[in-house]
Amino acid sequence: MALKQTGDIAAQRLSPEQLSCEFSDIAPLLDASAAAAAASRCHYCYDAPCVNACPTRIDIPSFIRKIGNGNLKGAALDILSANPMGGMCARVCPTEILCEGACVRNHQDAEPVAIGALQRHATDWAMARGEVLFKRAALTGRHVAVVGAGPAGLACAHRLALAGHRVTIYDAHEKAGGLNEYGIAAYKTVDDFAQREVEWLCSVGGIDIRHGVTLGRDIELDALRKEHDAVFLAIGLAGVRALAMEGEDLQGVMNAVDFIEQVRSARDLGMVPVGRRVVVIGGGNTAVDAAVQSRKLGATSVTMVYRRGVESMSATWAERDFARTCGVTLVTHATPMRLLGDNGVVTGIEFDRTSSEGEQERFVIDADMVLKAIGQTLVPVGLGRELLTLDGGRIAVEADGSTSLAGVYAGGDCAATGGIDLTVQAVQDGKVAAAAIDAQFARTAVKAA
Known part of the structure; x- marks a missing residue:
């Protein structure tokens, strides 16, 4: 959904x-020397x-010791063996x-080891050099469908491909990456890193990505189950919660996720329209990313409003502090009651x-642009006649990612x-499901023998 340029909403603010x-790094x-x-x-x-x-259980002391010893390849192997998207993370x-x-x-000098920066140091080094860290196992003849090319889907595909299985990823977008490509602030992942990481991840072989394929429009879960040996659902939360109040259809009001996608997809940031007075409703990372990018695009004032206190915000203290510095x-403790407008704006x-x-x-x-960041919801379209069991509006899964349908996993x-x-966490979900799918294949192979 593109934002129309009306009133004080315009492009080329800066x-x-x-x-x-x-929007630099x-x-x-x-x-x-700094890494050492x-x-x-x-x-x-x-x-x-x-x-x-760490949800992916990276052996952090091991990779840091290797960086200190100058063994960057070994450090990268430690990281990427546990988290194939360690560069983005x-x-x-x-x-x-x-x-x-x-x-x-933190308990000694109030300054933790710079683990994130060291992790990036090693993974960026390996990717820039094109280091070969993994080798696929012998082909098994198994074929798995992965729906969604976000972090969970890509991590699952990577693990399955390494185990020798063939993987086809079906994704609705023209680029793989999911939220890494479309939903994260542009200043966090510069130089097209999300796509470079996808290319590196798929370089192991055995992974085919089919773009522009939407579940419920182009493919159905029932058909995928028949055509593949297993299915992994990584479809994310495509729905966006509405404020459900007067004025929500006014021009200048849009979902924060759509705004962020506009920024990430823009070939020219100067052409992304932004208001002079922007209000972002929400208290999570999406709200922060939308608010900060509005400011960086040239908004005169940006206000982020949350209905509870800071202690309840899902955005971390570091994200909040960064937003303030921007x-x-x-x-x-402010709850929106109604949106005000004039002549439909x-x-x-x-x-x-x-x-x-x-x-x-x-x-x-006062606002000429309002961005809604109050949460996203599952859109269960295309999940088939045998609807998956849901739990709190999401797909119910066991500890290994298996769902109520045989051979179908989700993460x-x-x-x-x-x-x-x-x-x-999405990467870890993909890893866990891949291990379960691989184990399922091993059990069925034993039975067949």
């Missing part, structure tokens, strides 16, 4: 030079809490609440807030795995 600066790559210095701070804990804090993981948040250095104003939002004394307060924030945001909605 010069190309300004935009290039605003926010965490530049470490050089060799960062690695030297690691204690190489035998019961490393950082490993337990090094860029987008909230390390402050995962590995770095668990680092024992000029985003955060308003908490949004002009502001009326909010309700309860003061610390318990008094109700109504106030209006990532679409599945009720009990994990966190992060790229790294």
Whole structure:
């Protein structure tokens, strides 16, 4: 959904030079000396809490020790063996609440080891050199369908391909990557890294990606089950929750995920329309990414409004602090009541807030652009006559990713795995499901013999 240029919503707020600066890499790559210095701070804990804090269980002390010894290939192998999307995760993981948040250095000098930066140092080195780290097993003759080329689908496909199985990925977009390509702020993943990582991941062989194929329109789950030995669903959450209030259809009001996709897909950032006064409703990472990018595109004022306190926000303290440094104003404990407009164009939002004394307060924030980031939902289209069992609006799965339908597995945001909605968790879901599918094939092979 493209945002129409109306009123104060316009493109070319900033010069190309300004935009290039605003959207440059926010965490530049470490050089060799900086990486060695960062690695030297690691204690190489035998019961490393950082490993337990990582959903993919990367052996962090091992790869950091290898960086310190100059063995970057060995470090990359440690990382990518546990997390085939370790390069992207090094860029987008909230390390402050995962590995770095668990680092024992926090209790000594209040500064954790720079695990994320070191992980990127090793994986970027390996990818830039085209290092061959993995070799496929002998072909098994098995064929698996993966629906969705996001982190979960790609991780699952990579593991299955390494095991010798043939994988076909069906994806609705023209590029693979899922949220890594379309849903993450452009300043976090510069230089087309998402596509370079996909190319590296698929270089193991045995993975065929079919673009522009939508579940429910071009393919059905019933047919995929008949044509393949197993199916892995990694369809994400394609629906977006509505505010369900007056004025939601006004021009200038759009979903934050659509806005972020516009920014990521733009060949010229200067042509992405943005308002002068932008209000983002929500308190998660999507809200932060939308708010910060609005500011970087040239919005004069950007306000992020959340209905609870900061302690309830899913965006981490680091994300919130970054938004503030970029000029985003955060308003908490405010509930949107209605969108205001004039001649069909949004002009502001009326909010309700309860003061610390318990008094109700109504106030209006002027806006010519409103971005909704209040959550996404599963769209269960194309899942077949035997509808998969759902759990809380997501696909119900067992610990190994198996669903209520034989031979069908699910992972990532679409599945009720009990994990966190992060790229790294999606990768782990894909790994777990791939192991279960491989084990299923081994059992059936034994029975057939």
